[in-house]
Amino acid sequence: MTTRMHVDLDALRTNIARVRETVAPAQLMIVVKDDAYGHGLEAVARTAATAGVTWFGAFDVRTGSAVRAAVGPVPRIFAWIAASRSELDEAIAADLDLGIGDSDLLEELAVAAQHAAVVARVHLKIDTGLHRNGVRPEHWSAFVDRAAALETGGLIEVVGVWSHIAEASDAEDDEARVAFEHAVAVARAAGLRPRVRHLAASAASFARPEFRYDMVRVGAFCYGIRSAGGPSASDLGVTPIARLDAAVTAVRGDDVHIALGGLQGLPTALRGRGAVVGTPAGARELRLVGLHESIVASWPGAQNGDAVTVYGPGVAGEVSATDLAELIGTIGEEIAVRVSPLIPRTYAGE
C-alpha cells in the first residue's frame, strides 16, 4: 500500500442525515472550506448535493466557484470572504450568496451587481463580539438602512442576517445571541425581510437548540470530527469519515518507519505525547514524527508495505483526529486540514 487518506462517502451521507435530523426544522448549510476539511471538495460537495443538501458554505469565492462547478446551478452557495472587485464579479458570475460585513464592500457589490445587471444576494454580518469582519453594533443601523435602499433600488436582495460565535463559553455565546437578535430586529425595522438567520456552527447547533434559527453552518460534525473537549463522536451520533493510512517503509530493530511526517501534515509536536496508532497487531506508540517519516513501536512480523492507521475508524481503540489534536492542544479540524494535498484521497461509497 501507499500512504493515503481513505474517505467513506457513505459515512458522510449518514453524518449529514444525522445532522439534518438533529437541527430540523432549521436547514443545514454544509461547510466545505479548506478542501472540505482536507477530505476533497469535489467528492464531498457532489455527495452532499445528491444527499439533498441545498446550502454550501464555501468561505472564499474561489471555493464557491469550485462548489458551483461540482454541484450545478441549483444549490445555494454561501461565501463570506471577498475583498476585491474582481472577487465580487467572480461571485456574481458563479451565482453565489455573499456574506457582507463591511459597508465599503456593500457599496462595491452594488456597483458590481449593476454592472452585471443582476440582483446580488447578500447575507449581512453583524459583529456579535468575535471581531471577525462583521459590522460593529454601533454602525449596524446605518448599514441596514443603506442595504434597504440598495434593495429597493433593485441591486441587492438581503437574503439573510448572520454572525459567528466563539463556542468557547455558553455565557459569551448567550451575549452574542442577544446582540444577534437585536440586529435582526433593527434590520426588520429598516424594512428588510431576511429569511435565513444563521449563527451556529457544529457545537452550538447540537448542544443549543436556541442557536439554530433558520439555518446552521456545520462542517466538523458532517465529517465526523468531534469538538476538542466535547462529547464523543458516538454520543453525537456521527462517525469519522476519513482514515489516514501510512505505509511502512522500513523495519529497524524495534522501530518501524512509516511514510508520513511533518511535511505531509502530521504535526511534529506529537513526538513524545503518548499518541498511539493502529497497526496490524493492534495499537502501538507513535515514537517520533520527523519531516518525511515517523517512527512507530514495532510489532511481531512488521514488514515493508504494511499499513499503519494514524487516525480513523478501524484502529484498535479508534484513534480520531481530535484525539491526536487534544494531545497537542489543537482541534481535530487542524489535523484533518493539514494532511498534504499530495497525499492521495481515495473514496468508497461513490
Ligand SMILES: *Cc1c(COP(=O)(O)O)cnc(C)c1O
Ligand atoms: C468554519 C466555519 C463554520 C463551521 O464550523 P464547524 O465547527 O466546523 O462546524 C461555520 N461558520 C463559519 C463562519 C466558519 O468559518
